[in-house]
Amino acid sequence: MLSREELEAASAGFFDRVSIPVEEALKSAGLTKEDIDQVELLGGGIRTPKVTDILKSYMGGKELSVHLNGDEAMCFGSAFIAANSSSSMKVKQVFLTANVPFDVTL
Numbered sequence: 001m002l003s004r005e006e007l008e009a010a011s012a013g014f015f016d017r018v019s020i021p022v023e024e025a026l027k028s029a030g031l032t033k034e035d036i037d038q039v040e041l042l043g044g045g046i047r048t049p050k051v052t053d054i055l056k057s058y059m060g061g062k063e064l065s066v067h068l069n070g071d072e073a074m075c076f077g078s079a080f081i082a083a084n085s086s087s088s089m090k091v092k093q094v095f096l097t098a099n100v101p102f103d104v105t106l
Contacts, residue, residue: 008050018051019058033059040065042073 008015026032039059046052046066056064068076 004049011050015050015054018054022055022058036062038062038065040068040073042068042070 026036036059039055039062041052041055041064052064056062
């Protein structure tokens with residue numbers, strides 16, 4: 001049996017790194033925390049209160065949304081890419097920028 005306090009103490013090294021990917025993403029996008037209006041969390045980390053507390057604090061106390069799951073996020077992204085590529089759909093253009101090592105164009 002392990003208490004939450006014991007788990008968090010044993011995991012302190014991991015928790016110290018939680019905000020690093022967010023910092024790197026903001027830097028890569030040329031944005032600051034103040035430029036962000038809303039944050040949507042995805043993945044298993046949302047079930048870890050310490051992770052959500054760290055991210056909420058890092059984002060200056062902004063509320064964190066957890067309305068999408070990973071499958072829904074992937075589907076939304078795919079729908080945006082398909083809509084942008086379609087000549088038969090009339091939708092407002094949605095832009096996808098990614099710094100990934102593979103081609104995401106259709």
